[in-house]
Amino acid sequence: MSHDPNCIFCKIVAGQIPAKKAYEDQDLLAFHDIHPWAPVHVLIIPKLHIATHAELGPEHAALAGKMMLLGPQLMRELGVTGGFRTVINTGPDGGQEVYHLHMHVMGGPRPWLKG
Ligand code: 5GP
Numbered sequence: 197m198s199h200d201p202n203c204i205f206c207k208i209v210a211g212q213i214p215a216k217k218a219y220e221d222q223d224l225l226a227f228h229d230i231h232p233w234a235p236v237h238v239l240i241i242p243k244l245h246i247a248t249h250a251e252l253g254p255e256h257a258a259l260a261g262k263m264m265l266l267g268p269q270l271m272r273e274l275g276v277t278g279g280f281r282t283v284i285n286t287g288p289d290g291g292q293e294v295y296h297l298h299m300h301v302m303g304g305p306r307p308w309l310k311g
């Protein structure tokens with residue numbers, strides 16, 4: 197399934213739910229987390245509905261590479277100079293709440309709410 201009508205992040209991709217966007221191209225969207233853990237907290241998602249990191253396959257190698265490269269670029273653009281933290285939660289034991297693959301990228305001066 198490339199789009200799940202019940203998925204909240206697919207709804208953000210489709211413009212049905214508003215989000216504060218930080219980056220968009222044909223494959224990826226990045227937006228600010230609604231409940232940030234850090235002064236800067238963005239989520240990078242593929243526009244394609246992929247439920248979890250565990251569902252990524254070799255056919256997604258280029259997409260996964262783009263996601264990995266976007267984090268540092270966004271942190272630079274958002275003025276994060278002291279380093280940042282990248283997290284992907286996978287499945288129930290990984291603490292995943294939204295089942296559309298997303299990479300948290302968090303930065304800014306500490307203390308942070310979590311971690
Ligand atoms: P997870 O626990 O699945 O890794 O993280 C899901 C993240 O999505 C949480 O940090 C949560 O605050 C964020 N989130 C959930 N719903 C929305 C939403 O509608 N808009 C935005 N911007 N973030 C959301």
Ligand code: ZN
Nearest residue numbers: 203206245296
């Ligand atoms: Zn989705």
